[in-house]
Amino acid sequence: MNVVDLALVSATLTASAPVVFAALGGLLCQTAGVFNMALEGQLLWGAFSGVLFSHLTGSAWLGVVGAVVTTAVYALALSVPAVAFRADPVVVAVGVNLLALGLTAFLMRVLLGAGGVYTSPDLPGLPTFAKLGLDVPVLGPQSPLVPLAPLLVAVTAWWLARTRSGLRLRGVGGHPEAALSLGLGADRYRHVAVLGAGALCGLGGAQLALGNVTLFSEGMSAGRGWVAVVAVMLGGAWPWPVLAACLLFGAAEAFGFRLQGLGLPQQAADAAPYVITLLALVVAAATRGRRRLLEAS
């Protein structure tokens, strides 16, 4: 194995980490019976708030904390209408995504005084393992949040299978009336799932804006939230298959980036993740049959 291949592996991990966080949030909501299509907007908010708090506090880690907390709060914009008021989650999500786009662009101009892109040499980004003294291939150039992503997938898999609250979450999503007749109100679990997804999107957004790069640009989530939605569908809301789907997209993005370096027009690289996502969905749906795919959605 030569160095180029290892670099590609490393780039895949970097590219997939934000998607993994968002998809894990989508998975939680799916398990609880809420179709969360607002991951894109929450990821964007996570990226913005990460940069904002990093800028305000001078610490990238406090930026991460700020992103996690405020994105969870931002998720109330989905959970209150969709869970408490029983509004159509898809329509609410359309609004929540648009709101995130407007809010981040507006606040960037008002609070950070920048239009389009905000970056500054004074903006602290997350350290890499190399900087922390662990200069090994693959992991070296990553921020600590990157390995946290698959770790959280493992924790989630265990939690869903082996704990009381995990079992109840699965039950609540599978048959809310049944849960109610046992005295388990579905709403509480759903609120927690949606807010948890918000917190995870906060992590994903912070990794995107403070780990992958150190800047915020308008609409920088660039469809990763949608890729996460599709990853949940592809993985049937099971943790490990969802992780696998996310890694596939990460690899596609890393590969596209490399091809761009070889002279492929930028527009092709822009379109590639969407086209590959759609193709994967088509192939999965065709081989798996439409029923199971619909169950997941």
Add this chain to the structure above:
Amino acid sequence: MNLTTRTAPLLAPVAALALTTLVMLATGVDPFLAYPALVRGAVGEGNLEYTVAAYVPVLGMALAFAIPLRTGELNLGGDGQLALGGVAAAAAALLVPLPPVLAVVFPLVVAALAGGLLAWVAAPLRARLGIPVIVTTLLLSPPGVALASYLARFPLAERGTGLAQTPVLPDASHLPALGESGYLTPALPVVALLTALWLYADAGTALGYEIRATGANREFARYGGVGVARLGAVTLATGGAVAGLVGGLVVLGPPYRFVDGALVAPGYTFTAIAAVLLATGRPVLVPFTSALLTVLQAGGQGMEREAGVPSQLTQIVQGLIIVIVAVLALARRRTAKKRPGGVTP
């Protein structure tokens, strides 16, 4: 129909504006400076004509979203359909020189075909493989935009300028000006006519009935012998075609060329989506809600110019409107269920 739903088209914008005002206050923006600037920006001297011109793409994109929505499908790929239609019209006008009138009609037909085709793809994927239309249209939109951008930058680019735009289209393909500035073109009556046609078809034809029935309960329509898959394809393709046509109409108007990003940047697609959702299932309200949100959007740009308040404020308002309408629309369903006699064990 109860009071909440009837007033939702008014209540939602008011509530959204109130919340937006809170955002302004929290971030130190003076609403007394911003709102007057917004109003002047939309309907003030010299701006009104521009606002009316902006009404064309907003109303057109509202149709592109609303037509498939009547069968229950969400077309969120308007940006891609719009951009592809625009670049297709430019390509047709540049590559196929035609006599007057035809030189306008042909590019518009090509634009509609391009947009319609991109949207139509979602229909068989939904019918055969069960992939939700909302996901397909969303995923196909950025590739559509990217393709249009590529064409404008490379094969169709204006030589020697380095700008991402096509050359100016031949004179025969220019839409004639209806006003002095040239911003008002026959595009307005064309889109108005399409809207009228749609409203008539929806309420007064068997096809419109079948479309509504499919949206209300797909299985009911299927049971009644309606070809639901075919209707889904027809409405999606029609919606996409209207989006493509809008792209063509904009490109054939001033500055008479396809400029990369110019169609997508103003955010017509989501302004239109907010307008349609604000109409809460009553098609006759769509022209009015579209007008309201056009004023807001056009005014936002004036507000940025005049008062230095970022125009993205209008996106905040639109996003809030959608969320609030989603909550209010539900009040209707809930009260309908509560009526006596409708109680089921």
Add this chain to the structure above:
Amino acid sequence: MPAVELVGITKRFGDVVANDGIDLSIETGEIHAVVGENGAGKSTLMSVMYGVHQPDAGHVLRDGVRLRMRSPADAIAAGLGMVHQRLRLFPGLTVAENVVIGAEPTRRGVLDTAAASREVERLGELYGLRADPAARVGTLPVGVRQRVEILRALYRRARVLILDEPTAVLTPGEAARLFEVLRGVTGEGVSVVLVTHKLGEVLAASNRVTVLRGGRVTGRFATAETTAQELVVAMIGRSLAPRPLAPPGERAAGPYLLEVENVRVRGGEGPARVGGVSFGVRRGEIVGIAGVAGSGQRELLDVVTGLRTPDEGRVLLAGAPVRRGRDPRVAYVPEDRPGRATAPTMSLADNLLMGGQRERRFSRAAVRERARALVERFGVRAASLDEPISVLSGGNAQKAVLARELSGDRPLVVVEEPTQGVDVGAQEQIHALLAQARDEGRAVLLQSSELSELRALADRILVMFEGAIVAELSAEEAGEDRLGAAMTGAAG
């Protein structure tokens, strides 16, 4: 002292009084049947007892102590357990997970799956309710699923079990097995409340009976001292004369209008849903289809109406194949009213139109005119043609569906469960409409799980079991016993 006592329960929904001052007392260790027609208020009363609904007046006593019931959680805590008609199980979870969910055994915070399995096995042995703890509930037959739900209630230390129409989904054999289990449970001091409208079960299994009609108690009996006749009078307010509902006309003769030839429908997995079925229906006769739910009736009728293409075989109507999609020569009243037969959010007028939208020039006035005529002719009671059909009562909505389907000149009439969720008055009108369709010379295919309905209306009854027609009985031959035997596959 009674195990549970309901005192003066009144519950209203809008203007409808579902329960009107009902008293009910359940003794320890008895099987107490609560019977009544559809809409008599049984389900509401059980929901009140189980804390789903809060009564507008009255209260619930448990061992003489007044309960504060805000939700089912309070009922469960007080030792009540409910087995719903539509089972409240999680298909994706295992039997053990389904039993313990909400009160899970844990060890150091982690689910103790082994303990859960042991508990399921222990309870199963104690009460004779065997089920594999590791099996996924979604893969189990419905009779076993019901056992899981009973196990769940017992695991939660229920001393009073409420069963809502437990036999609706069971074969007669499974039902007999259920009653054995219930007797075993009462032997351990558990009380059982059995909600049903089947008098045979009441007489066979219960100790005492309370009869509801129109939201009030109309009779209390010790089972040993009552008769079916007495119960019927209490249930419907008059004696049920063996009414000649539809005098079976002269035996219809002539060629078959509908010919079903060797139709086969494969399911996704497993055996065929319909395996090589052939039969015919003549003009002027009603042919009934009986069978336990899920025996292939649904799939067969989808093929007959043209909504589904069979994998093999063909369906001919007057000699010509049935058109795919929906054949305009077929009137079809589906069982699933909100899901298929109507669009609940559309207006009554729009619902009455489906199928006829292309018959003449479309206009709003024409749509309303057509609706007005149908509503009048079929006696649909509705405040307005423009209100959503979902505000109508079950009976009126069903009459609207029948009006739409029977109005045209359609020679074949296919009807599924025509009186489900319909009040008694509307039931008679619906039966009369079907008899009239027959007398007009149409061919009627009637699928019903109400054997009495089939016996009253059908000239012939076809019995389906596991996707095949296992018996054909004439109206005279079709006693409950012979039908029941055929429905379980014991061909008779």
